[in-house]
Amino acid sequence: MDPRTSAQDVMRCDLCETAVVQMHCDTCLVNLCKACVGEHFSADLSKPHKIVHFKDKKSTLIHPRCTSHDEEMCEMFCTQCDVPICTICLASDQHLGHKLARVLEIRDKKRDELVKKQTELKEKIYPNYQDIASDVQIRMSQLEKEYGDLSTAITKHGEDWHREIDKLVQKLKAEVDEMKNTQLQTLQKHLDEINKTISDIKDEINSVDSVLESTDISSLFSLPSTLDRYTNLPRKITVSIPTFTPKKLQADQLFSLKIGKTIPLKSDKHGYSLKTRQKSPEAGSSPPVKQLLDEPETVTTIDTGYDRLYNVACLSDEEIWTSGQDGTMKLYSINQGSQLKSITTKSGNDPTDIAVTKSGDLVYTDYNDRTVNIVKNEKIEEVIRLQNWEPSGVCSTSSGDLLVIMYSSDNIQTKVVHYSGSTEKQTIQFDDKGKPLYSSGYFNKYYITENRNLDICVSDYGAVVVVNQAGKLRFRYTGHTPAPKNQSFNPRGITTDSQSHILTADGNNECVHIIDQDGQFLRYIQCGQWSYPWGLCIDTNDNLFVVHYVNRQVKKIKYLQ
Incomplete structure (x- = not known):
């Protein structure tokens, strides 16, 4: 029977290929018969061959070879150098004073x-x-x-x-x-x-x-x-004979028929926990879905003492900046309701609008002085000075840039300008047909904010105008019927929350409108009689701060679950 082709034959010696295997070299991993052991030893005298019975093969531990002395086996280990060493290395000064351990340990x-x-x-x-x-x-x-x-x-x-x-x-x-x-x-x-x-x-x-x-x-x-x-x-x-004129419907008009809607699937960007295999709360970047409360709740009321109160901006969840009719900007503690700081504008004029940058600095516009200014360490620095244009609303973007809405000195044109520092990056003024996006021809208070989806939202005369990041018109929101007081829509302050809701103050109807990011009306927040809401801002917990222009108060309102 041919030992090389028979699957039933016993194992043979790797050297002579005829005798039955009896021994094994654990060093070279070679099967041997007793007669060939001596030949295997003499074939390579450089190795310390470990010959064992075949049944005990692989029982001898093979020490690592020294990286500095190829022929030497290492029985010690230098923990400081994290390498195995041989006796020659050990006798040298290379590892003198180092902590050593046995390789087997x-x-x-x-x-x-x-x-x-x-x-x-x-x-x-x-x-x-x-x-x-x-x-x-x-x-x-x-x-x-x-x-x-x-x-x-x-x-x-x-x-x-x-x-x-x-x-x-x-x-x-x-x-x-x-x-x-x-x-x-x-x-x-x-x-x-x-x-x-x-x-x-x-x-x-x-x-x-x-x-x-x-x-x-x-x-x-x-x-x-x-x-x-x-x-x-x-x-x-x-x-x-009567005629029949079919109504032509485009694809987008068919959707507007509201046959129904599917709620988009939200991607659960989550990780698994080894112990519980539940969703890790920090794994996803999308904010949790929050529902509107049936009845919004007023949490805190802050009296400011201004002659007329216009604007509010959140510095943190504990502090807010305010501005009004006396040329100052005041910082208030939300919980205590006390004034912490007061800064007078550089020109002494009333600030048109205020905002807080990503780094926590206060920014304000001065339409009389035609400037945009930043307050750092209580020192005012002029960032932008305009020619033939007067700034109105200002906001800080998610990237740390500034968006400023301004109107021409002759009240004929209105535009949004995107600034990086004092450098103009983008101008948004006309739609795809070359028509003005924003109203003009009369003095108006314009306010601006950036939504989470990077849309640019402006409270214009009688409308909220929303364009995408590229400046293309997405929609105009012109109010909702019936209005609380059946008055014309008159938006002032504007802000957005973590759900990409757009909130705008309506002074004529003494309420705040909440619409979704696509311009669909969701609900009103009633502000009370003679409140005339003006400025708005949202903190990191989605609490709404509403300026009451007439009674000079700021109210903190919880409206999301």
């Missing part, structure tokens, strides 16, 4: 660590991954079912719509049939009258023929003179 420690890691992999991590895979499979099955149910519901709703449309079509066709039948009846009656007249005319013709053929002269005198009544032809009935 280090091996045991590393082996224990590896066993622990393997145990964790076997007993904790691997089962966790199995559970997660099972959970994902279950979710996939649920997803198939739920999406199937969703498709079925949409199909059913579509069938309901088809039935309603069929009813409308049948009703319209029935109206058309009724009009047709009415007109046919009118024409049939008219036709019957004409046919009767035709019959009468035939009779008259026959009568005249008889008289003309008669030799009796008296019959000619006795024929009634009725021919004249047929000379007036019957009236002509003109039938007016």
Whole structure:
């Protein structure tokens, strides 16, 4: 039997390939018969061959070779240099004073660590991954079912719509049939009258023929003179056929019919915890979904003492900046309601608007001085000086830049300018058709903010104008009917929250409008009689701060769950 091709033969010596294996070299991992052991030793005298019985193979630990002395095996380990060393290295000054340990001791420690890691992999991590895979499979099955149910519901709703449309079509066709039948009846009656007249005319013709053929002269005198009544032809009935003008619907108009809507799937960017396998709260970057409260709650009221109060900006969840009609900007403690600091504008004019930058500095606009200024360490620095333009609203963007809305000195033009420091990066003034995005021609207070989706939101005269980051018009919100006091929409301060809601103060109706990021009205927040809300801001917990222009108060309102 050929030992090289037979699967049932016993193992043979790797050298002679004929004798049965009896020994094994743990150093070279070679199978040997007893007769070949000496030959194996003499073949390579540089190695310390470890010959054991075949049944004890791999029982001899193989020490690492020295990286500095190839022929030497290492039995010691330098913990400071983190390398195994041989006796030659040990005798040298290279590792003098270093902490040494036996290689086998280090091996045991590393082996224990590896066993622990393997145990964790076997007993904790691997089962966790199995559970997660099972959970994902279950979710996939649920997803198939739920999406199937969703498709079925949409199909059913579509069938309901088809039935309603069929009813409308049948009703319209029935109206058309009724009009047709009415007109046919009118024409049939008219036709019957004409046919009767035709019959009468035939009779008259026959009568005249008889008289003309008669030799009796008296019959000619006795024929009634009725021919004249047929000379007036019957009236002509003109039938007016109704027309049908189908209403053409584009794709976006079809969606506006509100056949229904699907709530977009929110991506749960989460991680799994090994112990609980629950969602890690810090793993996702999207804010948690918050619902509007049925009844907003006033948490705190701060009296400011201004003659007239205009603006508010959150420095933190504990402090707010305010500005009004006396040329100062005051910092208040929210919890204590006390004034902490007061800064007078550089020109002494009333600040038009205020904002807090990403780094916590106060920014204000001065339309009389035509400047945008920043307050650092209570010192005022002029950032922007305008020519022939007057700044109104200002806000700090998520990137730390400034957005300023301004109008021309002749009150003819209005635009938004994006600044990086004092450098103009972008101007937003016209729509795709070259028409002005913002109102002009009269003095107006414009306010501006940036939404979480980077839309730029402006409170304009009678409207909130929202453009995307590139400056393209997304929508105009012109108020909601019915308004609380049935007055015209008059937006002032504007802000946004973590849900990308847009909130704007409506002084005429003494309320705050809340709309979503696409301009759909959500609700009003009533501010009370004679409040005339003006400036707005939101803190990091989505608390709303509302300036009451008349009574010079700032109210902190909780409106989200």
